[in-house]
Amino acid sequence: MSHNCTYVRQHYQVPAEIGRRVIAYGKPGVILADRGHYIGVVLDEDPKKRISNYHPTHEMQYGDMAETLPLKEWLVLPFNHAWDDLNWNREAREDLVRVWAATRGQAKYKAYERLQDYCHSIKAMLRFKVRRA
Incomplete structure (x- = not known):
């Protein structure tokens, strides 16, 4: 939600x-x-x-x-998309995942947890791209 x-x-x-x-x-x-x-x-x-x-x-x-938050909001782009794809590729926009995490690595893992039904293995997480929201 x-x-x-x-x-x-x-x-x-x-x-x-x-x-x-x-x-x-x-x-x-x-x-x-x-x-x-x-x-x-x-x-x-x-x-x-x-x-x-x-x-x-x-x-x-x-x-x-709160003045500061204990976690940061991250955008995670999975499945071999590039950040530039978000401008023109509807599928890339639909795959974008927002998560709250302390680090980039945690953000990748939280996105993987949500998407693991679509990933063949945890190695898919290595290709996820992450940036601050």
């Missing part, structure tokens, strides 16, 4: 949006993903900076927008 928590804001009447600080079950963090009925939060104390699902109203307190 990439609608920046629109459903959660409308259905649960909460100010959820990507980049907002929250306190989830007493632990501070930042919303980094729209997960349909849930919000994806990275807790400040998590050294691996994993996005975990939380219900938007259960033991959740909303704060201000």
Whole structure:
């Protein structure tokens, strides 16, 4: 989902949006993903900076927008496309994957996880192109 928590804001009447600080079950963090009925939060104390699902109203307190985010948004272009292909190749635009990760390598792997049904092996990930969103 990439609608920046629109459903959660409308259905649960909460100010959820990507980049907002929250306190989830007493632990501070930042919303980094729209997960349909849930919000994806990275807790400040998590050294691996994993996005975990939380219900938007259960033991959740909303704060201000974060000044910096613990993860970066990346664009991953798989399947032997080039960045220039995005201007004219519809298939390349459809294959583009947006992910949140700390490093380029993590971004490639997260894109691979989403696309592994279309990849013959994990070696396909080596050809993925990555850049900051």
